[in-house]
Amino acid sequence: MPIAVRTFTTPAEAAAVLSSDRSARFLAGGTLVMRALNEGDVSIGTIVRLDDRALTQVRASGARVTIGAGVTLAQILRERELAFLHAPARLIGGPAVRTMGTVGGNLFAPSPYGDLAVALLALDATVSVMGGYGARDVALEEFLAGRDRFAGSIVLSVSCDRPANPESFRFRKVARVKPKGVSVLSIAASLPAVGGRVSNPRIAYGAMAPTAIRAKAAERALEGRTLDESGVSAAVAAAAEGTSPATDAIASAWYRREVVGVHLRRLLLGRDA
Ligand SMILES: Cc1cc2nc3c(=O)[nH]c(=O)nc-3n(C[C@H](O)[C@H](O)[C@H](O)COP(=O)(O)OP(=O)(O)OC[C@H]3O[C@@H](n4cnc5c(N)ncnc54)[C@H](O)[C@@H]3O)c2cc1C
Structure with a gap:
């Protein structure tokens, strides 16, 4: 079946096509879209491209940083402003995937992919989305929970x-093949502290549900505690609560549930192994 490739210069034009044509698929770095096409995915009839420089820009204003959806993982690794995202970006795929793969594509990547989204969820990120209705900002948590609804948006x-x-934000990816294996699971944690005690932690998991999710039971158990053996024990005990991992070629659901607490404990105590 022939595939139409349509390139636009404004997000509104591209969003209009995506929201009205069910066979249209946005192409960013193409690491997943091109693989689907090459494997014969007949649900794709139109490829939508957007030639807009704003998509590849990183803007910092005070503590706030805005990353264009078309910024690649390799570009993140070159940006000093984005040093806090270097750990997850460095652990995604190999050099070819990082050269092409983008921030926007990572938000849609199916589990066990989506390692950057895990880090961004722990950082309480906001997503700017353009649909047929116009542009709006959505909390990443809401975006991920209803990701299918955003399939026709940019x-x-x-x-x-x-x-x-740097100490207050941590990321860990557990993979069988190093350095570029796919996640058994990944964990990101934002751990602000007041007087040596954790205050308003945000913990996010990858590969523990169909999309990145927050570990809310572990967050609650960690509130007001210290990051030592006794302080983290309740959070570790609650680590698997609310998760629904899949069994896939990388690991079984049972295994993921068994080991998530082990890795959460190591991350909270700042231990490598
Ligand atoms: C060999 C290999 C290894 C990989 N390893 C990892 C890994 O370790 N960790 C990991 O997280 N991922 C991994 N991936 C998955 C993927 O490469 C990354 O998640 C990457 O960030 C996807 O970005 P992309 O720009 O290539 O997405 P694309 O393939 O271009 O798009 C993916 C999906 O997102 C949609 N999309 C992309 N950008 C937008 C946008 N701005 N607005 C709306 N929709 C959009 C597309 O329509 C499509 O449905 C791997 C992939 C491969 C092929």
């Missing part, structure tokens, strides 16, 4: 606050 950018200090 993500323009993602914004978040940079962590106040």
Whole structure:
């Protein structure tokens, strides 16, 4: 079946096609879309491209940083302003995937992919989305929970606050193949502290549900606690609560539930193994 490729210069034009044509698919870096096409995915009839420089820009204003959806993982690694995202970006795929793969594409990547989205969820990021109705900002948590609803929209950018200090934001990816294996699971945690006690933590998991999710039971158990063995024990005990991991070629659902607490404990205690 022939595929139409349509290139637009404004998000509104591209969004109008995406929201009215069910066979239209937005093409960013193409690491997943081109793979689907090459594998013969007949649901794709039209490829929509957007030639807009704003999509590839990173803007910082005070603590707030806005990352264009077309910014690649390799570009993140070159940006000093985005040092807090270097750990997840560096652990996604190999050099070819990082050169082409984008921030926007990562938000739609199916589990167990989506490692950057995990980090952004722990950072309480906001997504700027353009649909047939116009543009609006949505909390990433809401976006991920209803991701299918946004299939006909274009993500323009993602914004978040940079962590106040490097120690307060942590990321861990567990993979069988190093350095570029797919996630058994990933964990990101934003751990602000007041007087040595954790205050308003945000913990996010990848590969523990169909999209990145927050570990709300663990967050509650960590509130007001110290980051030592006794302080993190209740959060570790609650680590698997609310999760619904899949069994896939990488790991079984049972295994993921068994080990998530082990890795959460190591992350909270700042231990490598
Ligand atoms: C070999 C290999 C290894 C990989 N390893 C990892 C890994 O370790 N971790 C990981 O997280 N991912 C991994 N991926 C998945 C993928 O490469 C990344 O998630 C990447 O960030 C996807 O971005 P992309 O720009 O290539 O997406 P594309 O393939 O261009 O698009 C993916 C989906 O997102 C939609 N989309 C993209 N951008 C937008 C936008 N701005 N607005 C609306 N919709 C949009 C597309 O329509 C499509 O449905 C891997 C992929 C491959 C092929």
